[in-house]
Amino acid sequence: MTPDNLEELRKAAEKATPGVWFSDSDRGDQFDAYAVYAENVGYPGNTASICDTHNAGAVTIEQEDGRPWDETGRRNMAFIALANPQTILAMIGEIERLRGALQNCLALVRLKYGNLDPDVNAVMSDATAALTEPKEG
Numbered sequence: 614m615t616p617d618n619l620e621e622l623r624k625a626a627e628k629a630t631p632g633v634w635f636s637d638s639d640r641g642d643q644f645d646a647y648a649v650y651a652e653n654v655g656y657p658g659n660t661a662s663i664c665d666t667h668n669a670g671a672v673t674i675e676q677e678d679g680r681p682w683d684e685t686g687r688r689n690m691a692f693i694a695l696a697n698p699q700t701i702l703a704m705i706g707e708i709e710r711l712r713g714a715l716q717n718c719l720a721l722v723r724l725k726y727g728n729l730d731p732d733v734n735a736v737m738s739d740a741t742a743a744l745t746e747p748k749e750g
Contacts, residue, residue, distance in 0.1 A: 619705050626698035626705075630654060630663055634697035636690035647690040666690060712744055719744075 632651040648665035655661070666689065719740055726733045 614708065619708060622701055623705050626701040629698040630661065631698065634663060634694045636687070636694040638687075647687040649690050649694045664690075664693065715740075716744060 630651045632653045634649055634651050636647055636649050638647055646666040649663040650660050651663055652660055666687075719737055722733070723737050
């Protein structure tokens, strides 16, 4: 992920609905679908729907106990609930922390061994480029 990707994710997470997110079933007209909710939105105790699978194109209707439900929607909503703003911001912070630690390690290796072995310089250059120009996606 590039620094621009991380910044884009950070901004989106900061603008998203705050609070604890969770997934649960949402009873539709023809079948039970799944939704993601956020707790304590606006005021304590208020639960708000973030998104649901009603009329989603990725729906897979299955039967359980004689009742239809959306398995694909359940899986997608569970993932979305786990990829909440708090989790995304924590992941970005960890990526940035690890990149900083790696840059410090590279600087120490270059300082101690860089003048001794040309192969070390080549490896260090590759590692530094990977940090400063990470792959997209």
